[in-house]
Amino acid sequence: MPELPEVEIMTRNATRWLVGERIEAFEIVDERVVVEGAAHLAQLQGDVVRSAWRRAKHLALRTDSASLAVHFRMTGKLVLGPHPGRVRWWLRTESGRRVDYVDARCLGDLRAFPPTGAQEWLDGLGLGPEPYPELQTGTWWRERFDGARSAIKVALMDQARIAGIGNILASEILWNARVHPFRKPATLTDGEWHAIAGATPAFIDLVINEESADEIVYVGESRDAGSTFAVYAREGEQCLRCEGTVRRVKQSGRSTFYCDHCQVA
DNA sequence: TAACATGTTTGTCG
DNA sequence: ACGACAAACATGTT
Numbered sequence: 001m002p003e004l005p006e007v008e009i010m011t012r013n014a015t016r017w018l019v020g021e022r023i024e025a026f027e028i029v030d031e032r033v034v035v036e037g038a039a040h041l042a043q044l045q046g047d048v049v050r051s052a053w054r055r056a057k058h059l060a061l062r063t064d065s066a067s068l069a070v071h072f073r074m075t076g077k078l079v080l081g082p083h084p085g086r087v088r089w090w091l092r093t094e095s096g097r098r099v100d101y102v103d104a105r106c107l108g109d110l111r112a113f114p115p116t117g118a119q120e121w122l123d124g125l126g127l128g129p130e131p132y133p134e135l136q137t138g139t140w141w142r143e144r145f146d147g148a149r150s151a152i153k154v155a156l157m158d159q160a161r162i163a164g165i166g167n168i169l170a171s172e173i174l175w176n177a178r179v180h181p182f183r184k185p186a187t188l189t190d191g192e193w194h195a196i197a198g199a200t201p202a203f204i205d206l207v208i209n210e211e212s213a214d215e216i217v218y219v220g221e222s223r224d225a226g227s228t229f230a231v232y233a234r235e236g237e238q239c240l241r242c243e244g245t246v247r248r249v250k251q252s253g254r255s256t257f258y259c260d261h262c263q264v265a
Numbered sequence: 266t267a268a269c270a271t272g273t274t275t276g277t278c279g
Numbered sequence: 280a281c282g283a284c285a286a287a288c289a290t291g292t293t
Contacts (some may be wrong), residue, residue, distance in 0.1 A: 003271050032289095057272075073272050075290080087292095107272075116291045152280065159273090168271050219271065220292060232271085253284060255269085269293080276286085 002072050004057060004164030005207035006134060010078045011054040014061065014099070015081065018049040021093035023063065030088040030106060037112035040066040043089070056163035062116040067118035069111040076108030079215040086119065127163040132204045138194035139163050142260060145185035152188065153181035154252045164168045168219070168232045169207075171257045173199050175231045180265040181249075181256045183186075231257040 012124060013035040026036055026044045034041065054060075059070040059078070070078070081100035082091050085129025089110060090100040092151035111133070113121060128144065143164055148155040150214065156170040165173070174181050177195035180186065188196075210228045211217070219233060228242050234257060 006271070071272085073288085074270070077271095103289095104291060105270095107288055107290090155281090157272095166271050222270095252282085254272095267293100270291085272288105274287085277284085279281105279283085 002077065002216060002218075003166035003169050004054075004056065005169075005204050006077075006211060007054050007057050007059055007072065007164070007203075008132070008208055009216060010072075011052055011059050012040060012212075013080075014052040014059060014078060017097055017099050018061070018093065019052055020048065021095060022046065022048050024092050024094050026089075028089045031111045032106055033088045033101070033103070033108060035109040035119070036112060036124040038111035040114065046121050054204050055122045056125075056130070057166070058122060060122060062115055062118065065115065067113045067115050069113070069118045069121055070101065071109050072103070073107035073109070075105045075218065076103040077216045077218075078102075081187070082106070102107040126160050128159060128161045129163065131164060131200045132163050133201060135196050135201050137198045138190055141191045142188070142190070142193045148185040150249055151181060152179060152183045152185050155185055157254075167254050168229060169200075169203065170204055171232050172229055174259075175263060176203055177257060178263055181251065181258050183265065231259060233257070
């Protein structure tokens with residue numbers, strides 16, 4: 001899926017496309033996506049969409065009589081329809097606009113609740129604080145990783161510590177902060193925490209600016225997708241700021257990319 | 266062909 | 280209790 005920046009873009013799009021609009025039609029095309037509250041979906045028709053918001057990598061919508069929580073997993077996306085393929089559900093507003101949930105692998109899911117249910121469900125997930133848009137201090141970051149014993153790159157992806165950072169962001173943040181992914185959080189200096197604190201919202205902003213569009217393009221979907229990234233999927237290439245080489249290693253089963261020269265071990 | 270994929274959950278083994 | 284890994288989900292790309 002999308003990580004935090006892509007979900008943020010889709011949330012902004014959903015706000016633009018749907019909030020204040022009345023739902024004229026709604027259809028579940030592939031029932032595998034509905035994992036909770038199918039009965040509430042029958043209430044959507046005729047409702048006005050009242051709000052759209054993001055929490056970590058989840059998108060939530062509230063209407064007059066229901067609320068929805070969308071999770072995109074690996075390949076889900078919300079696009080302006082009608083889309084040519086892999087549409088799992090869609091809705092159309094009174095103004096004639098259609099919004100499609102597209103998901104090639106169909107790993108993503110849709111949950112429906114009464115109007116306050118989506119917020120309550122999100123609150124119960126045990127997600128950590130948002131690293132965006134507010135800039136936090138290095139001390140704040142250090143304290144969030146108190147007691148973390150796994151490598152910093154793995155810990156960054158722990159949604160209970162900081163919400164919304166995925167595999168790409170974790171590698172990119174550490175490259176920006178010049179921190180080696182194998183480092184243990186307890187060994188980071190105050191200067192390194194300060195660098196992570198600054199690099200995180202700055203990089204998220206960069207990705208939002210680069211990728212904002214009606215349809216998100218994921219890495220692997222197009223030739224130039226991924227040009228935003230300094231190390232991700234650049235194994236063997238020269239580092240953009242030094243003579244080092246980008247390496248790829250596995251950490252907790254996920255690929256990590258880093259520069260073998262300027263990211264301090 | 267086999268490996269791999271911006272995510273999460275579950276089970277297993279240390 | 281915690282950490283690391285593999286599998287599972289399902290399908291497309293390299």
